[in-house]
Amino acid sequence: MFVSKAFQALGRSLIILGGLTLLFVAYQLWGTGVLTDRYQSDLEEDFTELIEVVEESTSTTDTPKTSDTDISNYAELLWRPEGQAMAQIVIPKMGLTATVVSGVSSESLRRGPGHFPDTPMPGMPGNSAIAGHRTTWGAPFGNIEKLEPGDEIKIQTIQGSFTYVVLEQNAGRGNFIVSPNEFDVLNQNFNSSPNRLTLVSCHPKLTARNRIIVVAELIGEPAESFQRPDYLSQPRFTFSFDEEVIAEALGEDGFEDLSQGAIERDTSLLNEEEPEVNTQVEESNRSEISDVSTTQENLTPTTQPQQVSGFGEGLSGDRSAITPSITWGLALITLIMTTGFIAKRWRRWPTYFLSLAPIIAVMLVWFFNLDRALPSY
Incomplete structure (x- = not known):
């Protein structure tokens, strides 16, 4: 009789466990999407209000923002706190229209696609990176594998609207696969097409084993570069490069020699390269930032080492x-x-x-x- 009761209790426990497992899977696949939709609705309103605030401020200001206070205030509107709306991304091929939040923590990526805070803002010079879920929490990048070379990615920030075009990778595809610890895809040291957008998501679907990467090139001139308000207080992180992985992923022509000697030379020449970067930005935006560009600390060199606390930490x-x-x-x-x-x-x-x-x-x-x-x- 005792054995019979034990088996009955075991059977009930297994039934309950199985039911909870099925409910949890349903929660991940559908329940999380409902929560993300609610987050996105609020974020869209927040971003619209942010655009209105910037437009109102710009329309009432006749003189360029040249003071440190003006620049700091504008940078705070541009670089939003963790989890807040900072851009809108539209990818017609994926059927995606979403509000991008600042940060790639677990909490941030539940709200929508998240911007790696240690990469430039979309539209700025350099390699801007955005991560998003592929299966759960609204699956904003659920169809990322459908992107092909030449497909457009449109992003709007308070600096304006920017269009990126997906670059071709190996075998004519628009994506490539890396391991979760391959920080190199966020590298800022590009020789060709330095103004890029990198999309990051999990691969394959239903797992977080690897990362699928899509790289796109900015069409037209980049926007003015503003430092993140807390940038100077952040510890620096220097990427460790795997030259073979990067050469295979993005092509040897897309990167400079990433050997240790080359990295050391880049670091030693960083101060000498900064004026050149500033000149390029000033020439491409002369009509808009003729006065602001003279402020040396206002421009973030795209070749500077970037701090990374985790590659898609919200995905891990x-x-x-x-x-x-x-x-x-x-x-x-x-x-x-x-x-x-x-x-x-x-x-x-x-x-x-x-x-x-x-x-x-x-x-x-x-x-x-x-x-x-x-x-x-």
Whole structure:
């Protein structure tokens, strides 16, 4: 009799576990998308208000913003805090129109595509990078593999609208695959087509094993370059380059010699190269920034080392969510066991009815934290 009861308890446990697994999968595939849609609706309104604020400020200002205060205020509007709206991206081939947020943390990528804060803003000189989920949380980059050479990517920031064209990779494709720790795709040291946009997502679908990369080239002149307000206080991070990987991914003509000697020469000549970069920006935007471009600290050299805390860290899972996941999981198990215990000693269906709402609430909180802890895709 004891063995029979044990098997019955085991069977019920497996049924409950299987049901929770199916519910969690449904939450990831569809429930997260509902939350992202709500985030995107609010972000779209925020970005529209941001554009209106900038336009109103510009229309009431007759003189160029040459003071340090003016430049700082404009930079704060351009470089938004973590998780806030900072651009809008439109990719017709993917059927995508989304508001881009600042940052690539787990919280940020739940809201929509996220901009790597240690790369230039879209439209600025350099290689701007944006990450997005491919399966969960609205799957903004769900069709990223459909992008082909020549497809357009349009981005709007408070500096204006910019158009990028997808570059051809190996075998005529518009993408290539790298491992999650290949920071080199965010490299700023380009010889040809230095003004780029790099899209990052998980590959293959339903996993976070690798990253799929799409690189696009800016059409036309870049916008004026503004430093991030906290840029000078940030520790620097120098990329470690894998020349064979980069040569295979983007072509040998797209990169300069990335040997150690070349990197050291680039670093030693950085101060000598800065005036040249400034001159290029000034010539391409002479009518707009004739006075501002004379401010040396206002321009961020595209060849400077970039700080990176994680390559798509929001795609790799949040370790800080492990403890809450375990805690809420145990709370759910306790609540289910308590419900079963009370149902045996009281009335079954009234007990189930009264405990349904608390179980659903605890389960959703557990799902939320469990999704944070696991690699997102």
